[in-house]
Amino acid sequence: MTFSWRRAAAVARKEWFHIRRDPFTLALALVLPLVMILVYGYAIDFNIKDVRLAVSDSDRSQASRRLIDTFASSDYFRVHPVASADDAVRDVAAERARTALIIPPRFEKDLLAGREGRAQVLIDGADNATVGPVSQYVGAIQTLACRRIAGADLTPSYQLRTRFLFNPELNSRWYVIPGLTVVIMAILSIFLTALTVAREWENGSMELLLSTPVQPIEIIAGKAAPYAALAMLAMAFVYIIARTVFGVPFAGHLWVFGLGCLLFLVAYLAQGLLISVVARQQTIAMQFSMLTGMLPSNLLSGFVFPIANMPAPLRVIASIFPGRYYVELLRGVLLKGVSIDILWPQFVAMAVFATLMIVLSTLRFGRRLP
Amino acid sequence: MSGAVSISVREVSKSFRRFPALHGVSLEFEAGRMHGIIGPEGSGKTTLLRIMLGLLVPAQGRVEYFADGRPADFEALRPSLAYMPQTQSLYPDLSIDEHLEFFRDLYSLPREIYARKREELLGVTRLAGFVDRPAGQLSGGMYKKLGLMCALLRSPRVLVLDEPTTGVDPISRRELWELLYRLLDENVLILVTTAYLDEAERCSKVHLVELGRVVASGEPRRLLESEGARSFDELFIRRAAASAP
């Protein structure tokens, strides 16, 4: 029997009725992504500012004051004088400060005598999120401080100036939001479809449906369509918020972006349908969809942990799921402004995954009752 | 497919994990007549119907389909089959009209034919005033009538009804049967499982099934006379009593 558009459209229309009359699903699809992107977007900020610096100055000389000043006048540190070196350490231990600057008694004397002036910077290593950036700041300030204190022009013979491509100010939001989008849309789309087939099995309507000429592929396509439309709408909302509220740039082409989103969503919708077909029970489908939607997109998409750092087996797994390609695509379109000539591998990878899911769902559907 | 359809069940057996459902069942369902399949709960009636509709695969045996006396392919016949399952199988949040439109498209009915059929069916079932009511808010009798309308929408050649009037009040039962009678003139093969004597008596042939086996087949009144029973209930009760320890 050939594929009938009329039958698939009938299934799609029926599914649309169900969606429209289920306020919970609608709210979930449209409101949840917005809430998540707003909350996480504001909450996650990898830029470090106003790091508390506990300063213990046992020298109280002009040099030491100049050193402290250099730290204070930068945006990165907030100076907080303490009485002694021990107090400084205690502050860091008690998390009242992130870093400590300890200046020993003969700092200036040593400097002027041509010996090295030794001051110590302690960084809270227990907080791995801040260690990296803070030590970089310290390094930068050190160079500056040296120049100021010595009063001499210590320009080295060459200079290395780093410029950060595509995200010159290292605005962490620009980096985070694309990844966050992946996570949210993955969970949402998989969840939406995971229930729909299982629900029909549970309420008994599947038996009647299967006795009609409808084909499993028509059921799959018909059910996926309205959810794809819904998810695209949610995606549009997320995009608007990312652009207007968080100021994430958009350097690429809208159609590349749209097509990439659609492909990604279809891939996860199809995965949800596969779960629904196999599980046949809504509770199981829901749990499984949360698991397989959340974990790969959270951990294996490159959003939080770089894929290159993962051991080989995990890298392979990460390459199977569309999450990773979507992150690359989003970054490409939003920040780098590249188009399909560069991004075609990502498109192909997602298309392959989506096709695989659809084929598996159709094959596993089975026109037979259990 | 305009031909009269008949079905032959040959030595069909089916087991489920917990119990065997059908043992070597062989039955002939001639075209254009109403056949009753009668048996207590758990006798295998529903399993038999599902196998005949292609929803289950028999472990042994096969089902053969004939159109106008010639062997026919099941997939080709599928659009001419209509089914009304025993358990709830409609969508509670869809209205009567939405259900009718859904099944219209599943069976690719031309619009004019649909319009005519819809008016006819709504008239007979007296549901015309409820077309916007969701199925979940229909009473038991109305719900069954909707199921029957969905089945009758495209003038099927084979109509399979699994306990269509169980749990329905006497008046709604009559209305359902009124709908069915019109089909008898149209050479439709009707298979119905029922526990009601009067419904069994309307069938030209009944097949008694118990514990997955065919116990007797024949014209209903003659069968009862030969067993000396006034109803099929009584017949089965007597058999149960006879076989009990």
Next chain:
Amino acid sequence: MSAPAVETRDLVVRYGDFTAVDHISFSVAPGEVFGFLGANGAGKTTTIRVLCGLLRPSAGFVRVAGRGYEDGERAIKAKVGYMSQKFTLYNDLTVAENLDFIAGLRKLDPGYYARRRRELLELISFQKGLDARVQDLSGGTKQQVSLAAALLHDPEIVFLDEPTAGVTPAGRERFWRLIRLVAGQGKTVFVTTHYMDEAEQCGRIGLMRDGRLVALDSPAGLKKSVFPEPVFEFDPLRSLSSSELSAYAAHEAFAFFESYGPRFHAAAAGPEAWARWAPELGKTFRIRPIAPSLEDVFVRVVEGRR
């Protein structure tokens, strides 16, 4: 004279502007088997809910085992057992686990519970082990165990909502034997059913239509009052077209004409009309006098006179 087990006067239940139960009044004596009939949506389930202490009426007087809503819903629930159409037991638990659970909910004394459980399982002749899972029981056995569960706290009244749906004929017979036993112990049994042969076994029947109680009497009484005329069975000698059938349905010889499978039941419109038409009708039908059945009563009362 003992007080009635159930009594209502002008009971009204409204959902918004829809009146589900419209001023019904009746009383049921202790130990009676009372049948409640009517089309789905006629108000039976709503009325039962009120009588079980599950739904406060919008208006009217209700007394169940001497308790009313002014005593609190729990007061009523303590005296009432309820068996719903969808089983009251958990399929994946065993019989013992189900009964233990109910005993716990009802806070039954352990000694009392043990004794009562033994009594009830004996009453229903329960052969399987107590550790049999409910889903493994046959439909009829499940219903019997449900009944036992509803009787566990020894209620004065038990409400059975279509208790024999999906049960074999033998199972239904057995169940009704149980009902009679239970009623014999002095309990009041309130049953709803669509099976007319079961309705025949009730002491009295109440028929509801559109929220009103349109008939209330014993089966015999109902038949006499609803069919004062003689009733006949009409067996067609040849097959009739649907137009012929509609003509007969409107025939002036009949005050009532209804199909019964392939045959018809008809009530004569009056001795003169009958005498005039009977000979001609006799050519198309084989006519014999019958006693009206409860199904005839149901159809005539609920449909209204034709």
